[in-house]
Amino acid sequence: MREVAIIGVGLTRFGERWEHGLRDLMAEAGLNALNDANIESKDIEMLYGGIMASGRFVGQEHIAALLADQLGFKNVPAVRVENACASGGTALREGYITVASGIHDIVAVGGVEKMTDVTTSEATTALGGAGDQEWELAQGITFPGLYALMARRHMHEYGTTEEQMAAVAVKNHKNAVKNKYAQFKKEITIEDVMKSKPVADPLKVFDCSPISDGAAAIILAPLEMARKYNDTPIKIIASTQATDTLSLAERETLTALKATRIAGEKAYAQAKLKPKDIDVIEVHDCFTIAEILSMEDLGFYKKGKAAKAIADGETALNSSLSVNTSGGLKGCGHPVGATGVKQAVEVAMQLRGEAGDRQVNGAEIGMTHNVGGSGATAVVHIMKRAN
Amino acid sequence: MIFMEKASAGMWRKIDTRYNLVASECEKCKTLYFPPRIICRTCGRETRMKPRKLSGRGKVHSYTTIRVPSEAFKELAPYTVGVIELEEGPKVEGHVLERGKKIEIGTKVSTVFRKMYVDGEEGLIHYHFKFEVV
Amino acid sequence: MAGIIGYGAYVPRLRIKVEEIARVWSEDGEGIKKGLNIKEKSVPSLDEDAATIAVEAARKAIYHAGIAPTDLGAVYVGSESHPYAVKPTATIVAQAISAGTSLTAADLEFACKAGTAGMQMLMGMADSGMIKYGITIGSDTSQGRPGDALEYTASAGGAAFIIGKEKKEMVAEILKTASYTSDTPDFWRREGANFPSHGGRFTGEPGYFRHVVSATKLLFEQTGFKPSDFQYAVFHQPNGKFPLVVAKMLGFTEKQVEEGLLTPIIGNTYSGASMLGLSAVLDKAKPGEKILVTSFGSGAGSDSFAIQVTDNIDKKRGRAAPIRELINRDKVYIDYAQYLKNRNSITRT
Numbered sequence: 038m039r040e041v042a043i044i045g046v047g048l049t050r051f052g053e054r055w056e057h058g059l060r061d062l063m064a065e066a067g068l069n070a071l072n073d074a075n076i077e078s079k080d081i082e083m084l085y086g087g088i089m090a091s092g093r094f095v096g097q098e099h100i101a102a103l104l105a106d107q108l109g110f111k112n113v114p115a116v117r118v119e120n121a122c123a124s125g126g127t128a129l130r131e132g133y134i135t136v137a138s139g140i141h142d143i144v145a146v147g148g149v150e151k152m153t154d155v156t157t158s159e160a161t162t163a164l165g166g167a168g169d170q171e172w173e174l175a176q177g178i179t180f181p182g183l184y185a186l187m188a189r190r191h192m193h194e195y196g197t198t199e200e201q202m203a204a205v206a207v208k209n210h211k212n213a214v215k216n217k218y219a220q221f222k223k224e225i226t227i228e229d230v231m232k233s234k235p236v237a238d239p240l241k242v243f244d245c246s247p248i249s250d251g252a253a254a255i256i257l258a259p260l261e262m263a264r265k266y267n268d269t270p271i272k273i274i275a276s277t278q279a280t281d282t283l284s285l286a287e288r289e290t291l292t293a294l295k296a297t298r299i300a301g302e303k304a305y306a307q308a309k310l311k312p313k314d315i316d317v318i319e320v321h322d323c324f325t326i327a328e329i330l331s332m333e334d335l336g337f338y339k340k341g342k343a344a345k346a347i348a349d350g351e352t353a354l355n356s357s358l359s360v361n362t363s364g365g366l367k368g369c370g371h372p373v374g375a376t377g378v379k380q381a382v383e384v385a386m387q388l389r390g391e392a393g394d395r396q397v398n399g400a401e402i403g404m405t406h407n408v409g410g411s412g413a414t415a416v417v418h419i420m421k422r423a424n
Numbered sequence: 425m426i427f428m429e430k431a432s433a434g435m436w437r438k439i440d441t442r443y444n445l446v447a448s449e450c451e452k453c454k455t456l457y458f459p460p461r462i463i464c465r466t467c468g469r470e471t472r473m474k475p476r477k478l479s480g481r482g483k484v485h486s487y488t489t490i491r492v493p494s495e496a497f498k499e500l501a502p503y504t505v506g507v508i509e510l511e512e513g514p515k516v517e518g519h520v521l522e523r524g525k526k527i528e529i530g531t532k533v534s535t536v537f538r539k540m541y542v543d544g545e546e547g548l549i550h551y552h553f554k555f556e557v558v
Numbered sequence: 559m560a561g562i563i564g565y566g567a568y569v570p571r572l573r574i575k576v577e578e579i580a581r582v583w584s585e586d587g588e589g590i591k592k593g594l595n596i597k598e599k600s601v602p603s604l605d606e607d608a609a610t611i612a613v614e615a616a617r618k619a620i621y622h623a624g625i626a627p628t629d630l631g632a633v634y635v636g637s638e639s640h641p642y643a644v645k646p647t648a649t650i651v652a653q654a655i656s657a658g659t660s661l662t663a664a665d666l667e668f669a670c671k672a673g674t675a676g677m678q679m680l681m682g683m684a685d686s687g688m689i690k691y692g693i694t695i696g697s698d699t700s701q702g703r704p705g706d707a708l709e710y711t712a713s714a715g716g717a718a719f720i721i722g723k724e725k726k727e728m729v730a731e732i733l734k735t736a737s738y739t740s741d742t743p744d745f746w747r748r749e750g751a752n753f754p755s756h757g758g759r760f761t762g763e764p765g766y767f768r769h770v771v772s773a774t775k776l777l778f779e780q781t782g783f784k785p786s787d788f789q790y791a792v793f794h795q796p797n798g799k800f801p802l803v804v805a806k807m808l809g810f811t812e813k814q815v816e817e818g819l820l821t822p823i824i825g826n827t828y829s830g831a832s833m834l835g836l837s838a839v840l841d842k843a844k845p846g847e848k849i850l851v852t853s854f855g856s857g858a859g860s861d862s863f864a865i866q867v868t869d870n871i872d873k874k875r876g877r878a879a880p881i882r883e884l885i886n887r888d889k890v891y892i893d894y895a896q897y898l899k900n901r902n903s904i905t906r907t
Contacts (some may be wrong), residue, residue, distance in 0.1 A: 165494055
């Protein structure tokens with residue numbers, strides 16, 4: 038198995054992109070990645086596209102072939118990867134496996150979602166498909182509802198408070214202000230979060246990541262070829278994935294994501310590292326409680342201890358561990374399929390020293406954590422500068 | 425955007441489970457699954473599943489009141505849903521009807537029979553179990 | 559003769575007071591309460607309908623009867639508010655009570671007496687040995703036209719009765735039944751119309767009173783019974799007044815009618831009314847006591863029954879809380895706006 042490196046990254050601004058349809062967004066991010074890698078469209082050998090619900094949002098299936106063509110690739114194999122909100126991270130893993138195995142050399146990984154062509158209500162319904170359609174969505178249990186059920190149980194078992202959850206949103210907005218690609222450019226306070234409209238108790242509007250449009254792209258190559266294209270290739274040293282039951286009720290517990298824990302443990306083992314070795318991490322904060330769960334399930338904090346630590350600022354920019362420097366899903370936005378790829382783009386930029394105002398000083402090792410649905414899929418990557 | 429079947433088969437297929445809380449029990453290892461499934465996670469190919477009707481009695485394991493509903497549940501909002509720990513063991517997600525009582529973690533509930541969704545003026549009526557505070 | 563093997567009743571928890579409805583229409587609430595002898599009525603929640611109410615009542619009846627649901631050979635549901643015009647409520651109920659597939663079923667409509675018509679059908683089927691047990695349910699979520707007099711009384715509720723012929727299983731034997739039926743247009747609803755129409759005062763003497771009295775008198779003729787032979791009398795109860803008036807006309811006392819008169823606290827549950835009244839009486843009645851039940855359905859007809867409580871009633875008593883206790887427990891009062899929302903008269907679009 039060969040070592041794999043990221044040789045190019047590209048993003049679009051996340052947010053309500055009225056003038057840009059799904060193909061436009063992917064092309065924009067793709068172009069940015071090709072420029073970053075100093076590589077031509079014709080050199081790309083395969084495309085993995087992470088898109089959760091193009092059918093529901095824009096009526097388009099068969100999207101990988103469409104995007105491969107729109108990106109200027111020449112009749113390459115193209116595959117759409119769908120794992121709900123972990124579509125992007127999974128697409129990255131598939132790309133990694135393809136390059137590592139030697140089947141292809143230069144592989145493009147794209148992630149995109151166009152969510153604002155439908156009403157909020159329709160979007161809520163589409164997102165509900167990330168959960169168990171037959172036993173959750175069909176009963177009107179929305180996606181925020183699922184995380185609210187987890188939040189309430191976490192509050193019950195560990196004393197986590199709504200204010201502590203709000204602190205996650207405050208931190209991520211603060212980081213987003215420094216990110217030119219982020220959807221939100223304003224800081225918020227705990228009070229802002231607490232006063233925001235309830236969505237599914239205890240979660241309020243500001244506890245929830247927004248509906249967004251956006252795209253992200255990454256070009257992968259075998260490490261041995263990487264320097265042809267980029268002076269600071271970023272080596273992927275772990276790529277793992279795990280699944281759990283789709284419906285919340287069938288899980289062993291509501292207060293931990295087993296898929297995260299398993300994928301995390303395997304990633305540390307692959308990279309021969311421990312949680313304390315990570316300098317910068319993008320975790321899956323689809324809701325504030327989700328970031329708290331991630332920090333615990335990835336081994337950074339003991340169960341029940343992450344909320345207070347986050348509220349105390351232990352995961353702020355350039356603290357002991359910088360979490361969600363991009364602004365996370367909450368601050369940067371969450372075009373579903375794009376998120377997992379964007380997380381890797383952010384970490385790659387941090388490791389290259391290209392993160393500007395939100396640079397984590399001396400970042401050597403970075404991690405991404407992408408979750409699908411209420412935890413049925415978790416994808417983890419660890420990366421470091423190849424030197 | 426149709427997730428509730430306009431055609432009949434999808435809504436009919438699991439009617440016994442949705443009306444009568446019928447789970448599946450693997451006769452080999454006695455594990456109960458709700459919703460019912462075909463393959464036992466423990467026994468794999470040696471699964472011997474048979475249906476088993478559950479009592480419907482349980483207690484609230486977690487709950488939330490949904491204020492921003494999905495499309496189909498606009499009229500019902502706000503409504504409370506929960507994860508209920510049934511007395512036989514499995515946990516189930518369902519609506520929780522307070523009817524004037526307070527819902528907390530640990531509150532005892534029992535199943536009732538209610539409408540879940542009505543497909544407009546001319547479509548089918550989907551009935552389902554819900555939980556009510558006892 | 560066949561008898562009642564078990565019974566169950568269900569009334570939705572929401573209530574609206576008469577004075578609250580009167581407030582909206584600027585009418586004399588206290589006067590209406592007195593005139594109709596009714597305090598408040600039940601209101602179904604958005605997720606309830608005649609089918610869900612029928613299922614709740616039927617499940618209780620099966621538990622009370624102590625029979626295996628698969629021994630039911632027939633399921634009948636009588637209602638004026640069946641959820642479908644075509645697709646029987648009875649099959650939904652049969653599925654929800656796990657009755658299996660070896661049974662016959664149908665929906666009945668005869669205004670407020672559809673459920674008791676079902677009782678008569680099951681008596682014949684059980685007596686003849688065609689079925690071992692059958693269940694009949696009267697259930698309604700009747701609609702009152704806003705601003706109309708009937709709005710004060712039209713409510714929701716249902717009761718289920720399981721009929722069989724084994725003497726040692728029945729809690730009450732049905733000694734005799736007699737009916738009086740005629741083509742009388744006192745109250746009706748055309749297919750597709752939202753609300754029923756009625757003939758105002760015509761619903762009284764030519765409607766309710768003529769049929770209730772005639773059916774009961776026919777029963778007396780056929781059995782030789784007289785009012786004093788009965789400890790209880792249950793009449794159809796479109797309001798809290800008519801049963802008291804007809805009782806007097808027939809020679810019954812107010813005391814005999816009291817226990818079976820639920821309309822003052824839940825309103826008129828239409829197809830559920832007489833049967834809910836009978837449930838309330840059976841909750842209290844002692845072995846050997848006799849009960850007279852005469853239902854009334856507009857259009858029009860009355861079914862009269864002479865029922866005698868058996869020794870078995872105490873054995874099965876206590877399996878379910880008495881209906882009067884359930885009615886008074888956990889009720890939730892709503893205002894007129896919430897009432898409209900629950901009746902789907904106002905919706906978010």
